[in-house]
């Protein structure tokens with residue numbers, strides 16, 4: 001326990017205003033410090049705290065405590081590792097540890113996930129749930145803090161990426177490296193002898209459409225080599241290849257939708273890009289394991305629909321969670337599945353013919369399949385899903401604002417918002433049922449806007465979701481705007497929060 005004057009120093013990168021806000025909340029929650037002075041480059045305090053707990057903080061690099069310097073674990077994690085030497089970065093790193101294994105749209109900043117766990121007071125050995133876990137950022141951060149975690153997602157690729165990352169944390173980097181070397185060493189010979197099946201199945205036909213023959217041979221050779229490896233370690237390598245697929249395909253990589261490629265293909269051979277990514281990944285994994293050791297497997301992701309009726313576990317308190325954190329899909333979600341089609345098919349997680357259904361099944365999807373527009377319209381007008389009245393009124397107001405100039409997509413907006421709110425209501429009920437009494441639930445939620453009948457509507461999704469949650473028993477503790485611009489800076493007009501943090505308690 002320290003009882004003298006201390007100074008806490010920021011990392012050496014530029015901060016977004018909300019990050020400092022989270023930093024202050026963290027020191028209150030973790031160190032129980034309520035009084036400090038912001039000195040610009042650092043903060044100072046005369047309060048006493050447990051020195052070891054300081055190491056858990058996210059947004060500070062080190063502290064001077066009685067002339068002793070104490071670094072946070074985050075400082076080391078965000079550093080990179082070259083030939084065993086630790087090099088600090090000038091920019092906030094979001095790809096440290098296993099986070100950089102695979103791109104994922106709408107990914108959490110790992111720092112936010114970690115600071116939320118701290119702010120909610122989730123202790124080592126406790127259990128958390130992420131009902132929309134995506135690529136598993138919160139599950140990885142939990143594992144690194146000794147917290148058990150379960151992640152649910154409806155997208156099989158999200159679940160696969162999450163589990164690959166969690167596996168990597170639990171296998172010594174030397175073992176992963178050995179397997180990687182075997183794959184790389186075996187590549188040339190296997191590639192030379194490799195033959196595609198003469199009777200292509202649905203998977204292969206799809207891949208043939210989107211890859212040049214030579215790249216297809218590269219990725220299918222790698223598929224074969226990876227398949228021969230230890231079942232437990234395989235997903236790490238499948239995911240490393242998957243992360244390169246779009247860049248080497250005939251789809252325009254930067255386009256959120258599927259369009260035929262116009263930009264030139266990368267000049268580096270596929271296997272070289274794979275080697276580079278593999279080496280970078282092993283370096284990060286090694287550094288992480290040097291700092292926190294090889295972690296036991298504390299987290300797992302499962303395919304689960306947040307609206308599912310079979311969400312609640314048996315009435316057994318052992319299976320309840322001590323908290324939940326998540327970043328849910330937006331009201332009109334990003335087309336997650338579109339940009340991931342090649343990975344879903346190559347990994348055999350989804351048949352090409354099932355992709356559109358999967359896309360449409362996501363909460364927040366803009367697609368309507370299986371139901372007709374008039375059916376959705378009736379449900380909305382009658383509020384058949386019993387969402388709170390003021391939220392229903394908002395959907396009706398949007399509906400009444402439609403004018404003949406609004407095109408097909410715009411005319412769907414009121415129904416899609418109603419469907420989104422109905423889906424999120426089911427999720428709030430489900431998560432409520434699996435948490436211990438008084439447990440917290442933190443959600444990072446984006447704002448939306450739409451233009452209907454020539455009029456702009458700002459849709460305060462965080463507020464709407466908090467209302468939904470309250471309607472099914474949650475207590476709203478706070479809705480905190482996560483300011484991404486300086487409040488009084490040059491971009492004053494842009495000073496509205498793009499996202500907010502909703503803090504709920506059961």
Ligand SMILES: C[S@@+](CC[C@H](N)C(=O)[O-])C[C@H]1O[C@@H](n2cnc3c(N)ncnc32)[C@H](O)[C@@H]1O
Pocket residue numbers: 104105106107108109131132133134135136137138152153154155158304305306307326327328329330336361362363364
């Ligand atoms: C904003 S992303 C989460 C990203 C995640 N925090 C990360 O760091 O990668 C939202 C996720 O919700 C998932 N999702 C959408 N509808 C769902 C549903 N009904 N049930 C479960 N997951 C769903 C999407 O597949 C997507 O992965």
